Amino acid sequence: MSVVETVARLPxxxxxxxxxxxxxxxxxxxxxxxxxxxxxxxxADLCRTLEEATGATFLPxxxxxxHALAVLPLGYAGYRRTFFALPVDGRxxxxxxxxxxxGYLPRQLVAALKILACFAYFESPFxxxxxxxxxxxxxxxxxx
Amino acid sequence: xxxxxxxxxxxxxxxxxxxxxxxxxxxGPAGAAVARRLARDGVRVVVLExxxxxEPQDFESTGLRAMASLYxxxxxxxxxxxxxxxxxxxxxxxxxxxxxxxxxxxxxKPVHDAWAQADRALGEALPFEAITRAETELEARLGVHPTExxxxxxxxxxxxxxxxxxxxxxxxxxxxxxxxLGSGRCLQGCPHGAKLSMDLTxxxxxxxxxxxxxxGVTVTHVLSDARxxxxxxxxxxxxxxxxxxxxxxVVLAASAIQTxxxxxxxxxxxxxxGDGLMAHxxxxxxxxxxxxxxxxxxxxxxxxxxxxxxxxLKLEALGFDLSILTSRLPGxxxxxxRRVAELDQYAVYGAAIRxxxxxxxxxxxxxxxxxxxxxxxxxxxxxxGVRRLGEVLLAAGATEVYPGxxxxxxxxxxxxxxAAIDDEGSLDPKAYTMSMTHLxxxxxxxxxxxxxxxxxxxxxxxxxxxxxxxxxxxxxNLGVNPQLPIMALAHLCAERILA
Numbered sequence: 222m223s224v225v226e227t228v229a230r231l232p233x234x235x236x237x238x239x240x241x242x243x244x245x246x247x248x249x250x251x252x253x254x255x256x257x258x259x260x261x262x263x264x265a266d267l268c269r270t271l272e273e274a275t276g277a278t279f280l281p282x283x284x285x286x287x288h289a290l291a292v293l294p295l296g297y298a299g300y301r302r303t304f305f306a307l308p309v310d311g312r313x314x315x316x317x318x319x320x321x322x323x324g325y326l327p328r329q330l331v332a333a334l335k336i337l338a339c340f341a342y343f344e345s346p347f348x349x350x351x352x353x354x355x356x357x358x359x360x361x362x363x364x365x
Numbered sequence: 366x367x368x369x370x371x372x373x374x375x376x377x378x379x380x381x382x383x384x385x386x387x388x389x390x391x392x393g394p395a396g397a398a399v400a401r402r403l404a405r406d407g408v409r410v411v412v413l414e415x416x417x418x419x420e421p422q423d424f425e426s427t428g429l430r431a432m433a434s435l436y437x438x439x440x441x442x443x444x445x446x447x448x449x450x451x452x453x454x455x456x457x458x459x460x461x462x463x464x465x466x467x468x469x470x471x472x473x474k475p476v477h478d479a480w481a482q483a484d485r486a487l488g489e490a491l492p493f494e495a496i497t498r499a500e501t502e503l504e505a506r507l508g509v510h511p512t513e514x515x516x517x518x519x520x521x522x523x524x525x526x527x528x529x530x531x532x533x534x535x536x537x538x539x540x541x542x543x544x545x546l547g548s549g550r551c552l553q554g555c556p557h558g559a560k561l562s563m564d565l566t567x568x569x570x571x572x573x574x575x576x577x578x579x580x581g582v583t584v585t586h587v588l589s590d591a592r593x594x595x596x597x598x599x600x601x602x603x604x605x606x607x608x609x610x611x612x613x614x615v616v617l618a619a620s621a622i623q624t625x626x627x628x629x630x631x632x633x634x635x636x637x638x639g640d641g642l643m644a645h646x647x648x649x650x651x652x653x654x655x656x657x658x659x660x661x662x663x664x665x666x667x668x669x670x671x672x673x674x675x676x677x678l679k680l681e682a683l684g685f686d687l688s689i690l691t692s693r694l695p696g697x698x699x700x701x702x703r704r705v706a707e708l709d710q711y712a713v714y715g716a717a718i719r720x721x722x723x724x725x726x727x728x729x730x731x732x733x734x735x736x737x738x739x740x741x742x743x744x745x746x747x748x749x750g751v752r753r754l755g756e757v758l759l760a761a762g763a764t765e766v767y768p769g770x771x772x773x774x775x776x777x778x779x780x781x782x783x784a785a786i787d788d789e790g791s792l793d794p795k796a797y798t799m800s801m802t803h804l805x806x807x808x809x810x811x812x813x814x815x816x817x818x819x820x821x822x823x824x825x826x827x828x829x830x831x832x833x834x835x836x837x838x839x840x841x842n843l844g845v846n847p848q849l850p851i852m853a854l855a856h857l858c859a860e861r862i863l864a
Contacts, residue, residue, distance in 0.1 A: 349426075358516055
């Protein structure tokens with residue numbers, strides 16, 4: 222592995238992992254809809270998967286997104302604090318506001334973090350058990 | 366070790382040297398078809414695959430784990446350009462056939478006519494009848510047939526209803542399956558082995574006839590000298606050097622991204638290698654129904670609307686894991702949570718665009734660098750695609766659809782508003798969330814040595830005994846799902862080597 226790739230693949234730092242968890246909870250506050258919450262015990266495994274299975278440009282991109290999201294609310298009227306210093310309602314509201322932005326980068330930032338939140342949420346068998354995943358037929362059909 | 370795999374690169378810890386008559390790089394539809402045809406005639410073949418072999422019962426059920434184990438870079442590869450978009454490729458024994466929707470289309474005659482008109486020698490070397498003959502044989506082996514209604518599931522049946530209501534041509538998708546249960550798991554690898562992907566069909570055929578499959582090996586260089594190509598070099602997943610010498614041919618079947626990268630890394634950069642990337646970018650639209658749809662089960666992609674092909678669009682029902690379906694719902698925070706509670710009422714349909722845009726592939730310090738730009742006409746098609754998808758969803762009974770175009774209505778309930786997208790939808794390429802599948806053209810085939818990388822016989826113009834068998838050689842995109850045409854052309858590539 223080259224030096225560039227080694228640096229690019231440096232694992233997420235503990236505070237970056239913690240930030241991801243808080244973003245997930247703001248992105249999909251399942252308990253507000255009567256759904257099971259995130260299984261936080263699976264987050265470490267999720268981060269390890271992201272660190273090992275993604276392309277070499279993914280982690281640097283994720284880091285940029287996390288740090289950009291951290292400071293973005295400072296430039297928005299009504300927030301003026303870092304994202305992670307906002308109360309939980311503020312974090313949800315800010316993500317919703319960012320998702321409505323006409324600009325490409327804010328929209329993509331939210332879209333990318335939303336996909337990660339969805340991956341994380343549906344890693345839990347307890348969450349998945351809330352949905353009827355049975356195939357539409359019960360018995361194998363014959364070879365045509 | 367499975368019966369299919371001769372050696373697993375995760376266990377190859379010391380230098381490995383092998384010899385064969387033909388070495389094939391890649392075990393997806395192209396590599397599998399070449400290996401099968403050659404082995405049938407008794408040729409000693411070694412197939413090298415970067416990914417690993419996973420048995421159907423071991424396929425992961427969640428979107429995250431399936432993508433981590435079966436997709437290149439977990440699906441995070443991005444083509445940069447005027448509308449950056451991910452491109453998805455499988456990385457496993459069987460290649461992308463393990464994670465695709467099993468859609469089979471025949472090679473379109475008008476495309477062949479266009480190729481032959483542009484390059485008469487190509488048309489003569491690859492007669493349409495020969496492609497049809499190869500496709501017929503492959504279709505029989507792969508059990509290609511229309512999706513049965515009892516495995517379709519609501520999302521596919523609703524698409525048929527919507528197309529009927531609009532009076533537009535549609536049909537069940539022809540797929541390479543046998544014993545499908547409608548699990549909706551094609552994109553995560555079919556856990557029942559009902560999708561007849563390469564790992565279950567053409568590769569076992571090749572191995573039965575003597576081919577050796579080595580998984581977990583990343584090929585980094587084609588070995589060649591003044592007399593031509595004589596082998597490949599790479600490394601195993603355990604870190605050991607791997608070298609395979611081939612007396613008759615080296616065949617690259619590593620995809621339209623990896624093949625040009627491998628050529629350039631090997632110093633074989635004559636001609637437009639890596640240029641001319643073409644694709645079928647896709648847009649999707651989500652709709653909400655008042656009834657239960659269960660988008661996540663039923664044949665993953667079981668129905669298509671073909672009546673918009675004159676507009677450069679082919680519409681398909683899409684099936685996703687719960688996680689990916691949720692990411693396609695509108696909203697974040699409280700709105701998203703509310704929608705997840707009614708997740709079984711949503712359907713997602715997609716439109717594949719026959720785009721004119723082109724791009725380039727080059728080796729980079731962190732992997733392939735891919736650039737791809739849409740033309741203005743492509744963006745118009747994407748916009749039209751969103752309109753058509755919304756119209757079909759509403760005609761099928763959706764009460765709301767979500768076009769997802771900044772500056773346009775976020776929710777549409779009236780077909781007349783969908784039609785207004787043609788006038789009011791943005792023409793900024795970045796306004797459309799797209800993904801790119803079906804990649805072509807980065808080592809294109811043709812008789813002109815200055816403008817093509819391989820000749821009409823699939824052999825490199827400048828390096829003897831080096832062949833390219835994957836969709837890199839296609840001079841243009843097809844407008845339809847290409848796995849069957851890719852296999853057919855690879856089958857013909859093998860016949861050229863045999864000749």
